[in-house]
Amino acid sequence: MEVESARASDSVSESRWSKLAVTLPVRNVQALAASTGELTAEVIERYIQPDIDAFAVLDEHSDEVPVIDVSKLSSPESVEAEAAKLKFACAEWGFFQVVNHGIPDEVIMGMKHDIQKFFQLPPDVKNAYAQRQGDLQGYGQAFVVSDDQKLEWADMFALFAQPPEARDMSYWPCEPHTFRNFIEKYSSEVMKLAHSLGVFVAKTLDLNPELVEDKHVAQFLRMGYYPPCTPMPEKVLGFKPHSDMSFLTILLEVNSVQGLQIRRHGAWIPVKPCRDALLVNVGDLLEIMTNGKYKSIEHRVTINAHKERLTVSAFHLPNYDGIVSPILETREEKLLYKTVKVEEYARLFFTNKLEGKRALDHAKLSQ
Template identity: 80%
Template sequence: MEVEAASGSASESRWSKLGTSLPVTNVQALVASAGELTVDKIQRYIQPDIDAHAVLPELSDDVPVIDISKLLSPESAEAETAKLRFACAEWGFFQVVNHGISDEVIMGIKQGIQKFFGLPLEVKNAYAQQPGDLQGYGQAFVVSDDQKLDWADMLALFTQPPQARDMSYWPSQPHTFRNCIERYSSEVMKFTHSLAIFIAKTLDVDPELVADKYVSQFLRMSYYPPCTSTPEKVLGFSPHSDGSFLTILLEVNSVQGLQIRRHGAWVPVKPHSNALLVNVGDLLEIMTNGKYKSIEHRVTINAHKERLSISAFHIPNYDGIISPILGTIGEKMLYKTVKVEEYARLYFSNKLEGKRALDYAKLPKI
C-alpha cells in the first residue's frame, strides 16, 4: 500500500527549518570520477587531527549488549535493568538484541537504502535538499565554504509524527522504498517507546516524565563511499554527540566504521548480528543531570568497500522543554532548563564539533 502524502502541521514543519547545509559536491560522484580528481578537491576532505587520539580495537567486545527479552522476564529483569543503567551511565552507547522488529522490516529498509543510493545521481538529485531545509538528499552541517567536509552523502527525512512529513522528499524510486521507510519508522518508534520506559525504570522515575521526550523522529540514511587514496585521512562523520533524546542506529551492510569516544580514545564498534545500536543523546544527558552521558562518535572510511547505515533520532515536541531531574536532596544542578527549539537551532546551525553544543546547556561552575 502506497504511503499517502501528508502536509506538516504548523509546529512540526518548523523542525525542518531549524538549519540548512551549503551545497557541496556529491561524494559518490567524486569517487565515480576518481581519475579526474584534483589534489584541491581531495584536500577539503583531509582531516588534519584525525590521529589525535588512539584507537583501541581490543575494547570493541566490551561494548554493552542489552537483551530486551531479559528486561521483560521476571527472572532476569533486575539484573538486565542494572546492566542497562551501567550502559547509559558508563558508556552512553549499547547494542540491543531481541528488539522485536521483524527480519522482514529490517531487510526491506536495508534493500531499499542500497537500491536508492545505487540510482543515477540525477534521479537522487530530484530529492535534493532545498535552501533552508534540513530534509532531502545531500550533506549536513556544512555551514562555511572553508570547513573540512565529511566523506558521505545522505538522505534525511522527518518521519514521525506522520503530519510532520513532507512527501516531496520521499523517493518514489525504488518503488517499494516509501513503504519500507514507513514500516521501519513505525517499528523503531514502538521500540523506542519500550526502551524509554526501561530507561525510566533505571532512573526510578515515572515513565510519564519521559513520554514526551521522543515523540518526533528524524531519519538519516547515510552512504559512505570507499576512499582508495587516503582512507586513513578522511572521515565519514566528524566527531560529535547527537542533539537527540535517543538515537537508534541500524548498520545496513557489514562494513564497520563507527567508533565511539571512551576515556580519551576511540573504540571501534562491531555490531552484533540482528542488533540495533543505541546511544544517549544530549537531551537525555541534560534530563538526567549528567548521570547518563551522550556519547561522542565518528565514522571512519574503508579503502575498498562502501558503508551504509540508517540513524533514527528521537526528539521531543518542538515547543517542549528539557529540565534536569534531580535524584537526591542536595544534588547540584549541572544543566539549565532548555527550550527544545532553541537547542535544536543551535545544534543544526553549526558544524559538528565534539560535544560543543552541550556547553550551551551547562550551568557555570561555582
C-alpha cells in the same frame, strides 16, 4: 476538533524542525569517489581532517559495547538483572546494542535492500529528492556552514518520518517502488522500540515513565552513504567527532562494514556491527534530563579504502516547543545543567558545524 487541532500543531512543529538547516550545497561525494581521475590533491584537500590522529584508536580492546536483551527487560524473572545492565550501559558507555528488539526481520531486510538500491540509482534520479534551501530533509549533506570548512566523506538522505502528519511526501522516493512502504514500516517499528526503551530508561532511575513520554514524539531518519576513499582513507571522515542532539538514537547497520568509533577514556574504540542487533546511544537531551548521569558520548565515522558503508540513524526528539529540565534524585544533588528550550538548543545544534560536544557545553552550568 481537539484531536485535529493537536495534529495540526504537531505538523507545524515538525515543519519548523525541518527548516533549521543552513547547509550550503556541496558536491556529491558518491559521484566524486566514483570519478577517481578527478580526485586531485586540490580536491581531496578539503576533505582531509587535520586532527584525525589526535587520539589513539584501540583496535584490540578488551571491552565491548554492552548488549541489552529487550525480551529480558520484559520478563519478571530477568528484568532486574537486565535493567542493571541497561543502567550501566547508559551511565558508563552511552551506547548499547539491543537484541530481541521485536522488529520483524522482513521489515529490516526490506529497509536494507531498498536503501542500497536507492543509493545505486543514477545521480539525476537521486537529485530529484535533493535538499531544498533551508531544509534538513532530502538528499545531500549536513552541517556545511562555510565555504572553507573541512567536508565529510559522506552523502545522506534524510526524512522526518514521525509523526505521520508531519511528513513532506515530496521527499519520499518513488524508487525503488517498495521504498516508501518499508520506510513507513521501519519508522513505525523503531518508534515503538524507542518508546519502550524510554520507559525502561526511566525505570532505571526510578522515574515515572510519564516524565519521558514527550521526549521522543518526533523521529528524524538519516540514511548515510559512506563511499570508499581509495587515495587516503585514513585522512578523511564520514562524520567528524560529535554527540547527538536527540533523546535516543537508534542505528541500523545496513551492510555490516565497520566505521563507527566512540570516544572512551581518551581513545577511539571501533564498534563492531552485531548481527541481528540495533545500536542505541544516549543523546544530549537525555544527558541534560538525567543531570549528567547518562552520557551522550562523542563518536565519529571512519572510511574504508575499498568498501562502501550504509546506515540508518533514527533520531528521537521532543516536541519542538518543549523544554528539557534536569531531574534531581535528591535535594542535595548538584544541578549541572540548565533547563533548555528544545527550539533554542536545536537551532544551536543545526546551524553550526559538528564539533564534539560543543552544543551540550552551552547547557552546562558554571561550576
